Amino acid sequence: MSTKRKKNKKQDKTQNKQASVGTQLHAVSSEELKQIIVEAILKAEEEKQEKMAQHYKKEKEEWSKLFGEEDYSGYKGLSRLKLEAQCVIRMIKKIVTVKDIEIKESFCAENFIKAIIMVIFIFGEYIAYFGALMFLLGVFFKLWDATGNSKWLAVVWLALGFCIFLWARLFRIMRIEIKKMEKREQLFAISGNIVAIISMIIAIIAFNG
Numbered sequence: 001m002s003t004k005r006k007k008n009k010k011q012d013k014t015q016n017k018q019a020s021v022g023t024q025l026h027a028v029s030s031e032e033l034k035q036i037i038v039e040a041i042l043k044a045e046e047e048k049q050e051k052m053a054q055h056y057k058k059e060k061e062e063w064s065k066l067f068g069e070e071d072y073s074g075y076k077g078l079s080r081l082k083l084e085a086q087c088v089i090r091m092i093k094k095i096v097t098v099k100d101i102e103i104k105e106s107f108c109a110e111n112f113i114k115a116i117i118m119v120i121f122i123f124g125e126y127i128a129y130f131g132a133l134m135f136l137l138g139v140f141f142k143l144w145d146a147t148g149n150s151k152w153l154a155v156v157w158l159a160l161g162f163c164i165f166l167w168a169r170l171f172r173i174m175r176i177e178i179k180k181m182e183k184r185e186q187l188f189a190i191s192g193n194i195v196a197i198i199s200m201i202i203a204i205i206a207f208n209g
Contacts, residue, residue: 027173054209056182113191114178121175128168135161203209 064070067090072083135157142154181187 053182056184066098067091084192110187112185114181117178117187117191118175119193121171121178125168125171127177128164128171132161132165132168135164 014043070083070087072087075083105146139154139158139161142150178187178190
């Protein structure tokens with residue numbers, strides 16, 4: 001009887017050990033499966049981004065070919081100015097005479113939106129530069145004053161001027177990012193947000209007025 005019990009205990013231990021090993025193998029397999037899925041998703045995303053970049057490049061080449069835009073960076077002096085002037089004339093002529101069937105993509109509209117956003121950021125950048133300069137001049141005027149309060153105010157103005165200068169540099173960075181942006185969805189999203197912000201500012205001004 002005792003021999004039978006020992007045998008049953010031994011079988012139970014063996015089964016438990018096998019079950020534990022099976023669970024560990026299952027866990028390892030699950031982790032490997034997750035890793036495979038993640039790698040597949042990342043690879044698919046990379047391929048998608050690459051296809052979008054190639055499509056954008058092809059679209060830009062087709063647009064340049066349609067409107068006669070060419071790169072004359074290899075030329076210098078008057079010859080380059082002459083070629084660029086001829087290129088501008090060709091583009092203006094094509095803009096006037098372009099047919100509906102020739103327009104296939106929204107490259108022109110995209111660049112128009114990009115140009116508007118860049119103008120807004122340029123305006124904000126130079127307004128911030130002007131504000132920083134005004135605060136800096138105010139600091140010099142306050143330092144000429146002999147009172148202690150003026151010196152503390154000069155420090156405050158200097159800090160504010162530096163913050164405004166940082167805003168100007170941020171506007172510059174955003175302008176460059178917009179110029180280099182190739183993802184159409186991001187560009188349209190940013191333009192929508194800018195329009196919403198401007199509309200809100202106009203509404204606040206109109207309400208207070």
